Amino acid sequence: MSQRLLTKSRFKLALECPNKLYYTRKSEYANQQLEDPFLEALAHGGFQVEELARLEYPEGELIENNDWDYNLLVEQTEVLLERDNVVIFEAAFRYQNLFIRTDILVKTGNNIKLIEVKAKSFDPDDEYLLIGKRGGLVSGWKPYLFDVAFQRYVIHKCHPEWNIKSYLKLADKSKVAKIDGLNQLFRITKQANNRTGIIRKVDSLEETGGTVLGDIKIDEIVNGIEAGKYRIYEDLCFEESIKLFSDYYQRDQYLGWPVSWACKSCEFKTTPEQEAEGLKSGFKECFQKQLGWKPDDFKKPTSFEIWNFRRGSRLFEEGKIHMDLLDEEDIGLKENPKKFSGSHRQWTQIEKSRNRDYSAIIFKEELKREMDTWKFPLNFIDFETSMSALPFNKGKRPYEQIAFQFSHHTVSADGTIEHASEYINFEPGKFPNFEFVRELKKALSQNSGSIFRYSNHENSVLNQIYQQLCDSNETDKEELKTFIRSITKASGSIAENWIGERNMIDLCEVIKDYYYNLHMGGSNSIKTVLPAALKTSKLLQEKYSKPISEIGMSSNNFQEDHSWLQIKNGEIQSPYKSLPPLFEDWDEEQLDATVSEMGSIADGGAALTAYGKLQYTDMPEEERLEIKNSLLKYCELDTLAMVMIYEHLRELTTS
Template structure:
């Protein structure tokens, strides 16, 4: 059996929860997160950032191939390190049962620079980017800082005489792209024959006139991590953590780290009932069975893990050993109602009571909802955007992670209840900056009437605010006209210097749902993908309607045939229409993509569309595959706005 080495990815996983070291990479355990570097880099543009970073060091030597032959990779590295001066990409170091590879290593005699490249952005003017005002590490940066600390530790063990300086190389938000199509200069091709599958169309920074990347020296922070000012895990410092993690991983021994609410809630090693029936194991179940003596039946008892936006889970578990909903009182959640709407804690208490009693009937504040709906003006307009934000900008003069709006869908409902898929827009042309054309098309579509406009969640408002600012800095001939349109249908965000609330400001259907409606079918989610099946399960009227074909019910569609049927039943319950859509990727289902990408990008929904757009932008592929992805994206976005229509239909039905 080959030696089990603690790599930097395993070390980072152990920092989340050391028990994961036992479950990871074992096929018998269910895993909700994909460990696919291609998907991760695709979502964030990480491949391109890495390749641009390498252009900063034209003499760099890449160690590639033989990815799992750790001893060979370490020997190849040591051979190159015999040189007095050398730059190595993917340098490999092995010390005892530890193994790391570095993004960029610059050696000048015994002076060494360790450079970790990340597809994250930073503002050089932010004094508290990595370390907060109170001296603690900023939570979002901790994994990256401990990662580099681990790398430096292993390198220093291999070469005690080296003086190592450590850096993060990131996308600098203060820098502008020096050329058009910067991110198109690094194309992903899985058959390219190199480690990342990148085909470069540029060979030096001089060719493109500069870079949008910058570096941050993190030596002081790493010194503080090594001396124990910033502890890695519980009361363990860096060296202690490395020692105990590597010993447990090498011997394949369960760490048996105490379960916690926050860590276990997001654990990826949970198995569904279907997976359990197929013989898959659940790491989550094993931890709770051994530590809290949970029986099989306990795993089906409603728990605080399922409650929406529950902020007291940690304290209730640690101080009172409360996790099951039947044990909670309204004092435990800080119950506080609000007049005229469902407060956060009121929603939570409704969910808890209904879960405990098995009552699956919805709660609707009919009078309050009715009053709100009276102010809505026909024809109603429902819109949804799909967007992206890339580390390397599309266009000259653009900065890292500027918002890209590449798609929208628009449904209308008139006063007679006629539903029409009014319009849609998509731009999947590589390298094209679509935002201004996007707004022109949106304006053209929404200007056909003066009815109320609906979005779901704040996303569309935020995106239009970002485009407003992009227009301000542009030379577009119609920019004032487009800006006025944006102000007319939005309200200003904090990021905008101006303050406004448009006469036709979009109505947030997400807020309407939160304020007036709760269904046990939603569980602990207010996502449109949870609300849609909830309203369909609650309405026999909608079930009868959408069990018929589009042609039969007179529903127009730009992407589905007239014989398409939206609603199917299984065992008396509605099949979520989102599960009936074609997969965006052959190898990954949408849940896997969302689970993986949300952790990478901090988004809750839309990861699948964002990743598909990335694939269209950066990947060389046959035209048929490009068109298939485009068609799938159009179907996803159309369902998003149709789902909003169905929610409105349900509300209209219940208020009579």
């Protein structure tokens, strides 16, 4: 039997839920996080930051062993630690069945700097960054702080004679990149023969122009964790939790930690496709073992599915998990005669779930009055953006917003749909934001019609670019700022206050106010609302099952014979599933020569990853154009999805 050691990553997993230790790393159990492109992109960014951090210690010694021979890793570490002064990357320590590897360990005699590198950002002037105003740990930072505490615990058990100081090394938002292309000096690739998956293009910090990282000393917090001042589980102190988790993990035994409302976000769930493939659900096993649930219990709708349900935790503790146990008092039902209140929307979902009623419900007259205020031609826009820990451009800060693409559809009063304009920056090293706004201004100045976004992203992005313009030397910055103010409302940390005369209408808010469809479940995301509308609307089904050439609409990126609506196994498919894979027509030799190593672009995570790949200066033009065209298809579909949703609402209000 292979060694079962409680590593720092598994300790962090147990802090989410100790039962996860039993399901992790077992191929027979589904794990939705493994399929999440956003999480994958975040992981890649973390490895890039780690490689930059190592450049701060040119004398550092890397312990690398791809076979993960724990004993050998510890032996290699101990040999280096015989020196009085040494810097080690990936130092390995084992105590009983606990095992950790540190990002950076600096040894000066018996004085140790333990440095944990993370891609998270911080403002050095934020006095409440880690500890809130009420004296508790800020929830988003807890996993990282407990991670460091676990490392220090193991190291101290191995070397009690050491004086250990603990630090987080993070992206410092007060610093700016001194060169263009900092991000691309740390290339993400499957070809890298190391743990991080990064090929480093430089050998010294001087070649990067310096660092955008900074250190935070966290000894006081780590002391508080060890002393029990800060806890994850109220009845479990720090050392007790380590012993409990390590014991059960070593024996590969299910701990039976009580199920709770937190199970809502468990990654060990199965999709119908995964169940058909024979994968197991850890989520189901917990509820079977602890609550005695039968197969039929899992088919019944639960409170986990209810949109924005803040009372769920309390009701879960009362045993009210299934929707059929909830009443109006549990929801706190308060109705608004003119639109959905939050509780009314929740109650509507509950009632329709109980009755398996998939008919759409709308506030017809109120929605019609809202729609009558919209001015034709209607403009639907969507942005693709990127925020990276290591900036792409000189003078930019970690996680500063990059807007690299937009799509723009129009709908005329007679129903004519046109993919009116689009923009994409796919040139490496070019900061696109100001050109992006110029092109958006040019596109939206062609008419005076209403402008639509879906959710708050576009408004936030334009507010961030507004601040960038304030700090810029662009000759037309006042003109661009005036344009941004005209189509947005002020948000974030901007001192000014405005609501533009042509302020974008949030189509997501329109949905939340006036429309519900059980096919949406508890989600209002565009990738949920669109398939729900298609499954409900005969008009959309009839129209979009036809090729583009027969619909009488324009497309800049799809062939005239393309049909948006497809049916598989009797089920209407989301148009996003019909997006073609990258390099669809390339032969094996061409594929072997690609440097992007991408498969498809069908969601925001893949889009931001693609933009990062487009910064590769050595990418062949043919490959660059293939990625560009795939991004254009994806973004065009986002604005067409908004058009389809609009058409569905119009259909309902005119019938």
